[in-house]
Amino acid sequence: MKHLRSLREFIDELEKIGEVQPIGQEVDWNLEIGAIARRSYELRAPAPLFTTITGIDEGFRVLAAPGGLSAQPGLTYSRIALALGLPADAKGADIVTALADARRREPIPPRVLDSGPCKENILLGDDVDLLKFPTPLIHGDDGGRYIQTYGMNIAKTPDGTWTNWSINRMMLVDRNRLACLIPPPQHLGIIKAQWEKRGEPMPIAVALGVEPGLPYVGGMPLPEGEDESHYLGAYFGEPLDLVRAETVDLLVPATAEIVIEGYVSHTDTHEEGPMGEYPGYLDRSSSSPKPVLHVTAVTYRNDAILPVAVAGAPVEEDHTGWGMPHAAEMTHVLREAEVPVAACWGVLESANHWWVVSLDTDWHERTGLSSEEMARRVGEVVFGAGKLAFGVPKLLLVENDIDISDPRQVIWAFASRAHPEFGEVHFANEPQNILPIYLDAHERLTYHASKVVHNCLLADRFGPGERPVASDFAHSWSAELQRRVIENWQAYGYR
């Protein structure tokens, strides 16, 4: 496993496989960067690295689409795989499984260094000026310029026992203030409530342009009380390198491109939002007064690179950076419940509204359950898993004879294997986040509706020798003939 310890090392690796597009032509932070980045997701083109930005000092750069998908054959998930230390051609389900495996390992606390590149420039107090950074106005209807779309919000409980690392968007207000979306059920909201009870503003560090694995744990629903940076240490089998912040009692990644330090007020608010959001639409109702972060210090690397995620229609970083770690946690929770799970997946192209659980093909022999009983069991475990289940309205339950990270195979299995009459198991009155086109931001926090498991299991209905045979390349010709066809592919004239 290759642990990349900075955004710059990550960009070097992306360059080697043609997944980054340096753009030297001058571009405007005012909507142009957003539009180029959005089009690059939709074409699955390389991640744009903008090096010349209108009105911004030379040197500052923007990397957009750091976790987008690739159009290169076999490299669909390469940006995510490299970020997580895996080979560029790793399959989606293998990435999810690697994350799930690390949940069973002992967390590894960070190594605290005396200094690091993130301290190359230090602005304190009145010298703080966030306007020097190339913060984009992303979508045409956004409420402001978002500086925090792909960084880590680091906050600690007042008693010091728990530090949480997560991603929640933050909007620029002026040179030393941000407006922050902090939903109460998120860990940042839970920690903020503890500071409010104490009557003190919440100290926070916002680390932007961090080592590439971190955003994936920032989007992971680890249980309350767990430090995401220790989990990532366990994932890589070695500690992360952190340094002390200047003005708050928090540790920040040594190689971060930009670190914003300050305090989140419980009384000062500023209008924040709306913004394009992960279900794929502009979330109009998310425009409201939000808590203000008063900035006390900014530190940054020379020639700092701001990472940008352009949230909206799939597939962007909400889907890869939130969906894939959620699938890993789902796999872990099912393993702990002794369900014979192979891997889980949130279908990225569904904007993570369809979730897939794949079982080992011998699940029926091992458990003796019928497929309906198994579907009920899987639904109970996943939908009962608290915050993990909040954004999971539909589960497709399949066997591990398809690649669940290939949406074509998932659609085919869902369409052909869910029994027309017995293929659905419903769970009434479950809490869920639902499309912002139907419910406003407040209603969504308490909304309850039916959830469903689509039972696409076959193993209890078809005995040995009876299982439907797929009429595809892998199953309808002998291994020998398949090999011959593959070896001769170019000889036939294909490229």
Ligand SMILES: Cc1cc2nc3c(=O)[nH]c(=O)nc-3n(C[C@H](O)[C@H](O)[C@H](O)COP(=O)(O)O)c2cc1C
């Ligand atoms: C790129 C990206 C952007 C995200 N933006 C938000 C956001 O603005 N608000 C939010 O509540 N969750 C957002 N999330 C999802 C949270 O990071 C996720 O729910 C995570 O589990 C929260 O961390 P926590 O479990 O420590 O609270 C985002 C995730 C990613 C990967």
Ligand SMILES: [Mn+2]
């Ligand atoms: Mn957390």
